[in-house]
Amino acid sequence: MEVLQAFRPLPRGVFKVPKAVIQHQPNPRQMDVAQHMAMGGMVIERDDDDLPVEFGGEMQTLRNQEMERDLYRSYFARFDNFIYSRPAKRYLDDLNTNGSSSADNCSGDVSGESNSNIIIGDDNPLALPGPNRITVGVEFELSLAVSRSWSGLQDPHPNDGRWQSENLIPEDETDPFYRLSLRNLVIDTLRRHGLVASKTKEMEIGLDGGERGWLQDLNDGRSCPNLPTLMLWQPYYRWDQRKSRSENCILAARDMSTQFITFHDNNGLELHRTRDQTIEDFSIQKLPLSVHGLDRSIRHDEQVNIRGEIAQNWLDIIRHYQDGLEAAEEGSVDSKCIQVPGADPKYFSWTCTVDESMAVSEVLPRHYEIPGDSILPPANPSITLMPRPPQLYKWWPGEVKSPIYDYDDPATLETLRKACAALRNTYRIHKPMAVTETGLHIHFGQENGWTLLQLKKFTTFWLLAEQFLETLHREERSKGNIYALPLRDSCSISAALFRHEEDPRVRENLPTTRNRDPQRSYEYTQLMNMHVPVDLPAEADFPQALREIITEVWQYDTITGLSHGMTCSEEGDYGSVMYRVRGNKRTGSEPGVMQTLEVRSMQGTLDADHVWRWMSICQGMIRFCRDSTPEEFNDGLRKWALATETLAKVIGVPEEYFAWFEERKNERGYFAYPDADRVNWADPFMVPGFADVYEGLSTL
Structure with missing residues (x-):
């Protein structure tokens, strides 16, 4: 039987259904057709292949006595073994004793017995005690101009003044470490502006979740930015003749790893900016020369093995420490976050990933207003074929995600403003444009569930x-x-x-x-x-x-x-x-x-x-x-x-x-921006600030 044929609302008339779908419920209190229609019952078209049965007789389905007490609840009354849940029973008891109930009190606050939601059947079960705050989480998609697309070009907007990378110009935009570097840069920016942000492991970036290096940053260039200072580090360990070889190897690795980490702290170096290659080179070049007091009677090949064992132990300790740093990056919690039971902890702080659904590469010059003087000549005169907007830049499709906030907390709006201002004040972010397909997504939840x-x-x-x-x-x-x-x-x-x-x-x-x-x-x-x-x-x-x-x-x-x-x-x-x-x-x-x-x-x-x-x-x-x-x-x-x-x-x-x-x-x-979706290439970026992306003025 087709659903549309059998259940499409029709004008009022005799309520008829196929025998095949009726379960008989004998009951001394019977409701006839007139009663059913007076109740506003839905009229259902029968299947012509079945003989009709009128609603009434042994088809009684509602109890009139309970209906008189609670018209709304009667619609949910089970036909056999009618049993009220505890809140519903309390509701009827209220009617019997006070002549009134708390049925009208359906607020989100379910903290007390007196103002609890009245359950209407089991489709609206009682929430756990406590507030039922409406939670919000925002996903901001953005197109960020990373650098000029070629090294021989000028900065397309030299008077803008916001960040542009030199080191990322030659990098492959599909390289996971390129994507990761920009993600980490955005997180660092949010942190500098007072937001709690985490460098989480995001599959969209393209690295395997088990790989090390989630904190690395190619913005520093391919060479290790900490290397010039680290060359001054001099590890030291004196071999203790009273201890066994195994004990000495463990102690040497432990002491020199502590020295390495302390040297970073004392010189203002961030360990995640020390390249893995630098660490491996040090284990081969510096550590073997730093173990003093080895017994000269030990054969040369045995000394090599000892130093190799120390180097491997040292590498294991440093890598374990790096893993701890990466794990700590994922454990930050914004004090304003609503830690909803069962929610992924990654939504307890600001995070960032990439979103390939955005399509800056599909934007064509015809999508812009291009004033004659808005495209600068190349810095290198040998370049004769100039790219056109927007390909004068390398772009990064980012998605910044907020923690779970309480909508009613006044700090929520201020925090969103702080995040938007941090990004717009620091980076060149493309104004909204239809063809880029950037979206704004808001997750709504309820603390006690739906x-x-x-x-x-x-x-x-x-x-x-x-x-x-x-x-x-x-x-x-x-x-x-x-x-x-x-x-x-x-x-x-x-x-x-x-x-x-x-x-x-x-x-x-x-x-x-x-x-x-x-x-x-x-x-x-x-x-x-x-x-x-x-x-x-x-x-x-x-x-x-x-x-x-x-x-x-x-x-x-x-x-x-x-x-x-x-x-x-x-x-x-x-x-x-x-x-x-x-x-x-x-x-x-x-x-x-x-x-x-x-x-x-x-x-x-x-x-x-x-x-x-x-x-x-x-x-x-x-x-x-x-x-x-x-x-x-x-x-x-x-x-x-x-x-x-x-x-x-x-x-x-x-x-x-x-x-x-x-x-x-x-x-x-429909809503439209002032440029009617033809961005002026002379001014293609959101203006600094947190409000209007064209003028920066707040009218809220």
Whole structure:
């Protein structure tokens, strides 16, 4: 039986379903058709191949007595052996004793018994005691100008004054150590500006996780920058005739390794800037001459073996120390970070990696405004064929990631501003441009996890608002961009409903509740009717296709199932929201699962104020979905869809945040920068500062 045929909403009428999917539940209290329709029950089209059975008689599924007490909870009542969970029982007890309950108290704070969330069925299980802060983590993609592309060229923008490398000009841009060097440089910059940052091992860089050298930096050049000073180091060890050969070899290696490390500290040298080749050379050249007092009776070949053993022990100690330094680099924790249980510790501090999805190499001269005097002649007159913008530079596609922060902490905005200013004040970073495909991704989480009901509400809200939200960003972000595809068109539910002939396997991601548990499916239909204004006209941006997708959303009985349903059907594609959540009714600690919603709609920028406005809108939607009662949620969606209330008012964010976006929309109704996506080559970089990337002014 086709899902679309069997479960598409139809005008009210007799509720009929195939016998094959009905599980009989004898009950003395029976509900007839009129009662069912009065309850607002979803009408389901029957399969013509089966004989219809009217809803009623022995098909009783709801208990009227419990419904009178708690209309909302009755939709979740199990048909057999009806048992209330502890919070639900407390809710009914409150009604019996006080005539009131805490049902309206659905705030994110679940720290006390009196203000706990009331669980509506098992799709919204009670959170652990404590705050339920909304967490945020930001991924900034950027295109950084590393150096001029050829040594014979002039600096393309000599008056800019920000960093450019000389030593990296001849280096291969695909060399993992080239990528690593720039990553390490960015981390050092963040640290100098007071941010807690770690040099983590990132597979995108191209080094094997077990390799040593994650702290090396080719910005120093191929020669060892510490070598001139290290040539003055003189190791020393006197052989102790009272000890065995093995003991002396161990002591000699230990003492001289301590001397080596101390020499670095005393002379202001960073050990990771001492090349491995220098260390190996010293083990061969310096250490053999530094062991004094060997018994002359020892044969020459034996002395060579002794010195070799000492050198190897010394190398092992130094390498172990280097490994410790690299491990320590990954253990930094920002004091403002929310250490969510189960989260990867790499998200406890600022980190950086490379992102090959950015395509500066695909930018052509026609994408720029190029004033006649903006391209300088080569420094070497023998160069007759000049590269054109942007190939006058070598570029590095970087991705800087923030720790997990509390959205409501005032320090979060200031920290984002500090990071953006550190990068823009130090480096030449390309202004936003459609063809480079840089994006800005925000991971939203909840300290106590997500519930299935919260995710269903958010998914519904996002699908209804998605077309409007797209206009807050540049048009190319939602038009054919495989890194932020609209969910209403690209999710697996949409593909299964409307494009299943392309790949029948996508139907596997549809919910199976109707076949496994028709009674629970009926409950979910009632739950959807309570939350979603299903009677909205199609003109209110609620077309039939969207109704069908949302109907499927409310039929999932696990978070993992819903996550699969909202994932893009095409491998390698990314939706505007990535559901990085797994679980049954509530997300928990699960290895390798971030348990976040990753919102990917926004174009890349280092304008912290711009990011904050968008972040605030998204968190407002999340908070509204989490904290609203069914009536508030339904009413909010209805008022916004019918334009009787603004989205800002519904979700509780300042009206001026939306006004800021509206003021910057182009004639096509999308956000646009002043240059209309044709960057002036005379000034192609974000200006210093943390705010507007063109003028640097903060209006927040």
